Amino acid sequence: MKAIVLKQVGGTENLELRDIPVPAIKDNEVLVRNHAAGINPVDAFVRASEGALNMFLQPQEGEDIIIGWDIAGEVTATGKNVKQFKPGDAVFGMVNFTGHGKAYAEYVAAPESQLALKPANTSYEAAAAASLAALTAWQALVTYGKIKKGDKVLIHAAAGGVGHYAVQIAKHFGAYVIGTSSAAKKEAVLRFGADEHIDYNSQKFEEVVTDADIVLDSLGAPDHIDRSLAAVKDGGRLISLLVFFSDEQKQKAAAKNVYTHRISVVSNGDDMKSIAALLEQGDLHSEIAHVYALEETGKAHEQVATGKTLGKVVVKI
Numbered sequence: 001m002k003a004i005v006l007k008q009v010g011g012t013e014n015l016e017l018r019d020i021p022v023p024a025i026k027d028n029e030v031l032v033r034n035h036a037a038g039i040n041p042v043d044a045f046v047r048a049s050e051g052a053l054n055m056f057l058q059p060q061e062g063e064d065i066i067i068g069w070d071i072a073g074e075v076t077a078t079g080k081n082v083k084q085f086k087p088g089d090a091v092f093g094m095v096n097f098t099g100h101g102k103a104y105a106e107y108v109a110a111p112e113s114q115l116a117l118k119p120a121n122t123s124y125e126a127a128a129a130a131s132l133a134a135l136t137a138w139q140a141l142v143t144y145g146k147i148k149k150g151d152k153v154l155i156h157a158a159a160g161g162v163g164h165y166a167v168q169i170a171k172h173f174g175a176y177v178i179g180t181s182s183a184a185k186k187e188a189v190l191r192f193g194a195d196e197h198i199d200y201n202s203q204k205f206e207e208v209v210t211d212a213d214i215v216l217d218s219l220g221a222p223d224h225i226d227r228s229l230a231a232v233k234d235g236g237r238l239i240s241l242l243v244f245f246s247d248e249q250k251q252k253a254a255a256k257n258v259y260t261h262r263i264s265v266v267s268n269g270d271d272m273k274s275i276a277a278l279l280e281q282g283d284l285h286s287e288i289a290h291v292y293a294l295e296e297t298g299k300a301h302e303q304v305a306t307g308k309t310l311g312k313v314v315v316k317i
């Protein structure tokens with residue numbers, strides 16, 4: 001089968017198209033003929049950093065290193081303990097996150113517990129896109145944010161991969177949604193369903209919003225968390241995707257009775273089924289900025305690394 005193998009940690013020139021054996025499946029796994037891989041910022045991070053590679057993939061000696069966790073394709077074989085899926089089923093999901101997902105390949109061995117059936121109204125590209133990023137948005141808002149109808153929710157980077165799913169999921173729950181982006185992406189953020197838009201270049205979001213029930217912060221600067229804390233109301237919830245809270249920030253949050261959590265997304269088939277249901281009923285759409293061919297995976301990494309993508313980047317396999 002064709003796969004993109006990482007020759008060594010470094011630039012995108014180290015992503016090489018190779019012919020390698022189809023993986024064997026374990027008893028709890030299905031073999032998926034993969035048609036699309038979602039590309040995420042963590043993919044480029046892992047490619048470029050030895051520490052990140054070892055932390056996320058833990059590759060074994062002599063094993064081909066294949067990045068990627070988001071897959072969408074057809075089941076071609078099932079392990080003997082698999083109950084939910086049969087050959088011919090179209091499935092999608094984020095597989096073996098913080099492990100070797102090996103998504104940049106024509107065939108992927110995937111645990112059945114991490115997959116959902118792909119809705120018929122959703123393409124393989126849109127389904128692969130709606131894996132890690134949509135799962136992160138779901139777990140941030142639902143699992144940790146405890147979102148409910150009428151909540152005021154501030155979503156940073158609302159035009160990005162995670163952000164655009166978060167806006168749609170929050171609207172699905174009946175929240176009032178405020179999304180931040182540059183002015184150029186205002187129309188898109190409102191199109192995703194946000195009730196209000198804040199241009200982070202011309203407005204200080206913490207001066208516009210001071211009473212959010214939930215804030216989703218995916219930005220890298222530590223002082224951004226302090227500003228987000230100012231935007232949450234007493235008793236609200238602040239979920240960080242990137243920065244870990246300092247002791248000082250935890251104390252400040254405690255003084256406001258604000259729940260804080262730095263999320264690490266986890267593979268979860270039940271959450272994928274919730275995402276599949278939203279896709280099926282038309283409450284969730286993948287905005288796809290670019291679809292690249294498998295041999296162009298390096299270009300897909302370069303696009304994601306700009307930090308300016310509108311929606312998602314996908315590789316077609």
Ligand SMILES: NC(=O)c1ccc[n+]([C@@H]2O[C@H](COP(=O)([O-])OP(=O)(O)OC[C@H]3O[C@@H](n4cnc5c(N)ncnc54)[C@H](OP(=O)(O)O)[C@@H]3O)[C@@H](O)[C@H]2O)c1
Nearest residue numbers: 041136157159160161162181182241263264265307308309
């Ligand atoms: N902890 C976890 O489990 C987890 C899971 C998923 C992702 N993440 C992290 O979360 C972050 C977001 O991921 P992603 O996939 O959504 O990234 P992404 O798709 O690359 O985000 C791109 C978006 O960020 C926006 N943006 C850039 N600077 C901004 C600012 N100062 N304020 C508001 N928006 C800004 C851009 O809008 P403009 O072009 O308008 O600036 C662009 O649309 C990444 O750092 C990723 O590694 C963490």
